[in-house]
Amino acid sequence: MINLMEKEKMEQPISVPRQHVLEMRDLSIFYGEKQAVYHVNMDIEKNAVTALIxxxxxxxxxxxxxINRMNDLIPSARSEGEILYEGLNILDSKINVVNLRREIGMVFQKPNPFPKSIYHNMTHALKYAGERRKAVLDELVEESLTKAALWDEVKDRLHSSALSLSGGQQQRLCIA
Ligand SMILES: Nc1ncnc2c1ncn2[C@@H]1O[C@H](COP(=O)(O)OP(=O)(O)OP(=O)(O)O)[C@@H](O)[C@H]1O
Ligand SMILES: [Mg+2]
Incomplete structure (x- = not known):
């Protein structure tokens, strides 16, 4: 049986000062006349996992x-209130949404890799941005796939179609 008293012997957790990466201030979101989100006030901590249920x-x-202004793509959607990202209101019309989405990414439940090779998926954006050096591309591919815990599973099949990966592997590819 677990000795519940053991807990008392455990070291006290080190107290780390809390930092908020995102702060919602009276956030309401509408689709036309219909309100979908009501007056949310919520802080999201940095370097922590937060779940919405x-x-x-x-x-x-x-x-x-x-949070990354994807609702801008829905003509009827509009919001009120503020979302502060490191103190800056990202709902402000002066925000550059392309740069914002470089900072705040989103991975969807259903992954959507390009119907091309794993390597192509990993290098497409880099090539688009002008990177052509194969050694640099290869190194970034390995680094990013390693960080997303996928490298070992795909290192021998980088030129296979991304669609041949399992659902969970495709999700990790999209994260990478
Ligand atoms: N593009 C849209 N146009 C109009 N109404 C929408 C649109 N997208 C979502 N809604 C409505 O806004 C409300 C919230 O939908 P949302 O998709 O955010 O719910 P959810 O909590 O993610 O649900 P689920 O758990 O099913 O994914 C719902 O009433 C939905 O019908
Ligand atoms: Mg949903």
Missing amino acids: GPSGCGKSTFLRN
Whole structure:
């Protein structure tokens, strides 16, 4: 049987000062006349995992999409209030959304790799940005796939189609 008293012997956790990477201030989101998110005030801590739990249709995806301004792509969507990212209100019309999405990414439940090789998926954006040196590309591919815990599973098949990966592997590829 577990000795519950053991706990008392455990060291006290070191107290780390809490830092908020995101702060929602009275955030409401609408689709036309219909309100989907109501007056959310919430702080999201840096370097921590935060989960949103709620019934279907309660506004979780709507809320997440607003954090990198993906709702801008839905003509009827609009929001009120503020989302402060490291202190800056990212709902401000002067925000450069392309740069914002470089900082705040999103990985969807259903992964969507390009129907090309694993290597192509990994290097497409780098090549688009002008990187052509094979050694640099190869190194970044290995580094990113290692960070996403996928390298060992795909290092011998980088030129196979990304669609031949399992669902979970495709998710990790999209993270990488
Ligand atoms: N593009 C849209 N246009 C109009 N209404 C929408 C749109 N997207 C979502 N909604 C509505 O906004 C509300 C919140 O939807 P949302 O997709 O954010 O819910 P959710 O919490 O992510 O649900 P689930 O758990 O099913 O994914 C729902 O009533 C939904 O019908
Ligand atoms: Mg959802």
